[in-house]
Amino acid sequence: xESVGLHLPTLSVQEGDNSIINCAxxxxxxxxxxxxxxxxxxxxxxxxxIRSNMDKRQGQRVTVLLNKTVKHLxxxxxxxxxxxxxxxxxxxxxxxNYGQNFVFGPGTRLSVLP
Amino acid sequence: EPEVTQTPSHQVTQMxxxxxxxxxxISNHLYFYWYRQILGQKVEFLVSFYNNEISEKSxxxxxxxxxxxxxxxxxxxxxxxxxxxxxxxYFCASSQSGSNEQYFGPGTRLTVT
Numbered sequence: 121x122e123s124v125g126l127h128l129p130t131l132s133v134q135e136g137d138n139s140i141i142n143c144a145x146x147x148x149x150x151x152x153x154x155x156x157x158x159x160x161x162x163x164x165x166x167x168x169x170i171r172s173n174m175d176k177r178q179g180q181r182v183t184v185l186l187n188k189t190v191k192h193l194x195x196x197x198x199x200x201x202x203x204x205x206x207x208x209x210x211x212x213x214x215x216x217n218y219g220q221n222f223v224f225g226p227g228t229r230l231s232v233l234p
Numbered sequence: 235e236p237e238v239t240q241t242p243s244h245q246v247t248q249m250x251x252x253x254x255x256x257x258x259x260i261s262n263h264l265y266f267y268w269y270r271q272i273l274g275q276k277v278e279f280l281v282s283f284y285n286n287e288i289s290e291k292s293x294x295x296x297x298x299x300x301x302x303x304x305x306x307x308x309x310x311x312x313x314x315x316x317x318x319x320x321x322x323x324y325f326c327a328s329s330q331s332g333s334n335e336q337y338f339g340p341g342t343r344l345t346v347t
Contacts, residue, residue, distance in 0.1 A: 154335065163238075163325045163338035164277060209277060221290050222336070224277040 132231045139197040141228045143210035148191060150212040154222070155184060155195045159206045167195070167208075197230075205232045236260045238339035240326050246345045247316055255311045255342045257326030266309045267327040267336060268301065270294070277325065283309065316346045 133139045145153070151172040156164035170177045170184045170193075177184050183196040193210050207227040239258045247253050259266050268280040281291040283301055300312045309328075313320055323343050327336040 156338075161340075163327075163341045166335050166337065169335060211277075221279050221282065221292065223279070226276045 129226070130229045130231070132233055133200050134233050135200060135202060137200055139195075139200045139204070139230060141195045141197075141208050141230065143193040143195075143225050145191050145193060145210070145212050145223075147212060147223070148188075152213045153184070153186060153193050154211045155182075155193075156209045156211060156224075157204075157206045158209060158227070164209060200230075200232050202232050202234070205230055236337075238326055238328055238337050240324075240339040240342050242342060243340065244343045244345070246347065249318060249346055250315050252312065252314050253316055253344060255313070255324050255326075255344070257309045257311070257339055258307050259309055259326065259328030260337055261307070263328035263330050263337070265289075265329045265331065265334075265336075266301075266303070267329075268311045269325045269327065269338075270322040271325065271341075272319075272322045280311070313344075316344075318346050320344060321346045 131139060131141060154169045155167040157167050158164045168177060168179045168182050168184045170186050172188060175186055181198045185194045195208060197204055207229050209224050209227045211222040211224045213222050238260055241256045245253055264284060266283045269277050270280055271277045278294060279292050281295045281301055282289045286303060298314050302310050304310065309326060311324060321344055323341040325341045326339040329336045
């Protein structure tokens with residue numbers, strides 16, 4: 121069945137370093153992917169998205185890479201700051217439905233060390 | 235910046251009771267969603283709603299659940315005969331199109347005792 125999973129459940133990085141959070145997906149028909157950030161007690165917050173016709177997309181301090189060959193998604197955060205500490209989820213939609221049923225990964229907790 | 239709002243922030247109910255969770259999506263959005271997140275687990279899709287009808291629903295969204303858009307601004311999730319395992323955070327989200335960025339509300343924490 122469809123599944124989205126994360127390789128690293130926790131990640132600790134030094135402030136100022138770059139962070140890389142990984143995600144594996146199994147539905148090769150998925151054509152749209154989103155990274156969300158969830159701070160304690162809050163709802164998921166959109167960070168960046170990418171469609172399957174792209175390999176890379178950059179935002180402010182964040183970059184998402186999509187490798188469709190191995191069904192892998194990554195989120196890179198440059199110059200990680202204390203405010204980046206949160207749980208990060210990847211989510212995919214399956215193109216075999218109407219594309220609204222997003223499947224979320226279990227999340228990776230990012231801790232930024234001073 | 236427009237945002238999705240949800241009320242109440244915390245709802246405590248007894249097993250077997252009915253609850254209604256309320257959401258006000260972003261005003262120019264056309265698609266609405268409910269998700270739930272059991273404590274310590276991943277976010278799970280429940281249902282999507284467009285043009286006054288359900289467009290998709292998950293296996294979780296059985297006859298115990300229903301959604302409604304009673305007016306031009308509110309979007310509600312009704313849970314009938316609540317069970318202990320319904321305890322979770324329930325998130326509402328909205329988007330302009332069906333496969334686009336979804337904006338999430340802050341969630342309602344439902345506790346069933």
